[in-house]
Amino acid sequence: MAFPFAHCAFFGMALLAWPLKADSDNGTLVPPPADDENKSWELLSIPSPSRISVGGMSSGADFAVQFQVAFSETVMGAAIFAGQPYRCAIQRFPNDTLVPLNPEVPVCEGCPAGKTLEYDHCKNNASVVEVRLLKTVAQNYSSQGLIDNVANLERARVYLYRGTKDTIYGQGSVAKTRDFFAEFLPASQVLFKNDIPSGHAYPLPGSQLWPCGGEWPLLLLPFQNCEYDGPGAALQHIYGGVLMPPAEKASMRNLKWFDQKPFYGDREVTGLARWGLVYVPTSCESASGRVCDLFVSFHGCGFTVPGTFELLVTELNFNAWAETNHIIVLYPKLASHGSTKQQQDGCWNVYGQTGDTYATRDAPQMLAVRQMVQQVSNLKIWGLVDGEGLYSMTVRHARCHAYLMLILLIVRIMS
Template structure:
């Protein structure tokens, strides 16, 4: 299936800087002194994700693309429908945020169904056994409630109504609401964490995992680790792909000691990386207090900046990769490999790639790609569209893991 062309990096950069809001400038941190992300005693059955703003879009993308892995579900705070941007920054900053124009939900759902059928994402049928938590503040001036309403409708196609919780009656701006830290709830500004007398992180985790033990409201008993994200790009520089050199995780003492635990991946929003707001999100969004008493490792990957993404957002409109919402998307693969590294059931190797610059004819001949209907060529396993069957046109196809080929997802 052909995808709409994205805008140039320079145009995306200038437009994002002008529009601000969900998009905000950041810079990356150094991997010097960072540790290797450890494995813990965590089953793949206990994995969930959540995120705010661009992190909300990323969390939903991950949930749909990797529903075989993210089995517990997703928490979405101020996000919108999967593939809402259609790879177009103007759609991303228009209908997908400000509710100006149509998001064309039937089209998005049709595209996602095609992706599910051809393996570009995991089967949509997996979603039925997970749970979803949605949050939208009534004062949110960046991602309007109508956008979140469409995500609610999208999830309603695949999950029972009883598995979806939608909190949309709190007078909160574009922020991560807590009951102990941050700005006034009506403030739309750094660090985008606000004391709204409401524990969003706790609501998310209790919904996804079921009733939890009371949280720790005093000194945490676990520890924070700063880990190297570059290994998940095959030791290439992740800062070239909108990710910082290092990420963070909170590890309860019981998990560090080898006890059976769970994994929750929390994606910050734009303007929320450690480079921009320090520890505000990964230490004070509210997740760690619940994680400490319920044996949950919380992974906080870190986005960074590029010329096409000067704001440190997660890739939900294609600034780094045309395949941004798919299992083969660069950032998606990196985060999935982090999950594989942490969980006890799968010690996957770091993200890596090898290159073949060849025509689509020879990619098919050597088994790196296959010929679809109408003369279209797709990469093996990733099912990425590579163009028409031709002896002349040259395509860069990359092996990202044994038997798995992709286009444009690593240097």
């Protein structure tokens, strides 16, 4: 999806309210070095993970669907917070409306010359989506060796979520994703939660400042206090309901920047930022020698705004669940790149804007993340220190951008 200006501005509101989480017991998150800085780093040096699962919201959820389907031999489950079905964005269905070619949907499977699909047809008009056609696409890719054998999906576990006030993924859109997976998985392995009155967001428990399904623009916040633990419910489902309760607080000392440069490929196509984040539970650190699981979390669009990626990673409670259940959490990050609005907003490639093979194993972004997963035990990491100074500067820097966004929003409204 495109990331609207107002959404950026109210990300700014979230940043202004973001508390400084550093304390003497919890450690501090140091800002990553600039691309041109020569900083010391070390290898993560942990045993290779055992079970691998993925998840995300919005564009990240779309990408998690792709990754689960394409790498079903090694990925055992997916947490889909508002995501469309596999390769749906470029597939023409019999009742689709056709429009002139445009860069947002440059590829259309089944369209006549000079025509393409309406942007976001799977999210805005779910009634046209026929999941049997998408099942056939996946089966054909599988038989051609472009993705793993779809028979592997039978053992996957998939959690799906859509808030009842979600205005980005329309009514029925995520249900179509459920129906797609139901073509391959037993019903007991697919859980669809769609009765929480949130907007387009991760639903969280507790007393966070972000209201559940508030009026616009609060409805746009990407995490909302709905007294429902969406991340926890997703992980519990993926791992069969056997997880220990989450830690009261995840340790900032265990959150580390990792270097994404080894995975760039063609950076204008992959769009990778220089640094991503990885959370390594205390029980999974190199000295323990424990073999842990891995969960890969994909952000949505718009996290190119300074400070928002850190805000998302620290506000979600995936890390708290990971701490007590021996799960490493990998957070890849995209930068603004390319020529389309989606690329420049840091969306994952779920629209075929780099070609029709974007949902296959060897597509640039898919390959880059697969390599991260394969090499996670030896990622090049940088940085945690004690003390509040550097962390505080990071947050204050982000808040300066937040104030600027709010000022720009006010100017735009008044103009």
